[in-house]
Amino acid sequence: MSTGNSVDIRQNIITTAEDHFIRYGFKRVTMDDIAREMSISKKTIYQFFKDKNEIVCAATEEHLRREEEQMDRLEQESENVIEFLVKCTKMIRQHVATVNPSAIMELQKYFPDGWQIFLNYKKKVFLNSLMRSLIRGQEDGYFRPDFNPEILAMLRMEEVQLCFDNRVFPRNRFDITEVQVQVFRHFIEGLMTAKGRELLEEYKKNLSPHETIF
Template identity: 30%
Template structure:
């Protein structure tokens, strides 16, 4: 791994664990096993690391969701796969990172908001359409309402005020709200599939 890639990888790991405010360029250099001068040769400041790191993270998420949409057998399979991905991500993710980016780095946060609209909200809407066409979701769903409700659920799971990390495990929260969401929109046919997928998940 070249120095620039290593610096970015380490910085993103530290941001995800500790948030962005408390991580210094010295911390990043130390964990990379290189001098701070070397880090600055590749990145002018911490802001550039935050911007590039978040963009890389968003690109990874976007690629996964696109791949899942293609590979999933049906809409419920797609939704469960996405839930597992988000749950696994949540286990190594400190919600304070998003809070600090929103508060201290508005330009970076704008990119995250664009991702939430162009990727997350769009993906939720497309999944709803797919499930309805497959007869797995109820036909009377209002796509604009339900898609935004699901997005709000996802946002809330990462909100420390709603689910304080010392009281809630984020992955458990994500699993609960997703199961509730699927069961609420599924048809009888869909419910049978949901129960199968949830059973498989429990056995894993």
Template identity: 30%
Template sequence: MREKILHNAAEMFLNLGFKSVTMDDIASSSGVSKKTIYIHFSNKTELIEAVTSYLFDTICCGIDMIHEQEQNPIIELFEIKKFVLHHLKDEKSSPQYQLQKYYPKIYLTLKQKQFEVMQESIKENLGRGIEQKLYRENIDLDFIARIYFNGMVGIKDKDLFPLQEYSMNTLMNYYLEYHLRGICTQKGIQELENQLYN
């Protein structure tokens, strides 16, 4: 039952936002009473904490599976982008913005976890890209990984990039191209252009 509540709550929060979804809405969509939800989660904040953890673990698990396919690092970044967008519903309700505004402690904890996982993941991607002569060999892996993370967080700022003007898919495509053009060799640029064309 806990899993079902988490899954339904995650869907609703991503589609409608953390602020506007009530415990009544979640109970109704899960086909249970509010009392049942309170058996598993003592309040909405605790449920949001559990949902962000659940989404984080689901996305990490999917990214690990993409890594295991050992595709070339440029294709891998585009595959991860597709996977993340699918799971975050194209971020139509700007969940990160709402989390930051209304649940800042949960947001900061999640951001720290994302940073740690992404640093490792991006450095590994950069290392393979250099080996495969897709990325320039003189890049500073730690710096690029940090800049990449900062940019990914930055494009989700809806004051900077209003969702009426940019879909999350468009923003992520622009950002991936921007990132890759800065680090690719000529061979890498050709692979990037194939990806953009496809």
């Protein structure tokens, strides 16, 4: 087996596992499921990963890396923080629609190593991105100047996780997409100045009939 092929197979295992974890949750997916989907043997998978936990960690890192790239791209392409938030809302809807609601809670409960990767991402990437956006909004006059960006960024991080908690928002009573969007709306509208709200209304006017921001 050549080095190039080895790299490809390992990456394909990660990609397949990530797709299954997102759709079905971390607990339900087995090594047999991954092998069957790829039409390979479990023995081949074990040549690259010693156990399921190691695959969970690799898939979690891959998913978060791609999410980081997407956030960076949206931030760079946005002319202002309001446009960035509009794009983030669309991204939230897309992500929530594709991710199994139980995935985050299962990662926390059953895979502590993968959960630590997620926590590190929250602290190093998500927190910094949020703080940049909040500070940018304050400097441009779209957000109130009287709040601490670090405190509000940390609050927002916890809100995201809370929305996936089935104990707080049971799946049989709440639509997870609606929960995430409404909580995000509550958070953002509490920060906006009149200038920020005015610009947001301008973006709303340019939406197609089937699109919504909040």
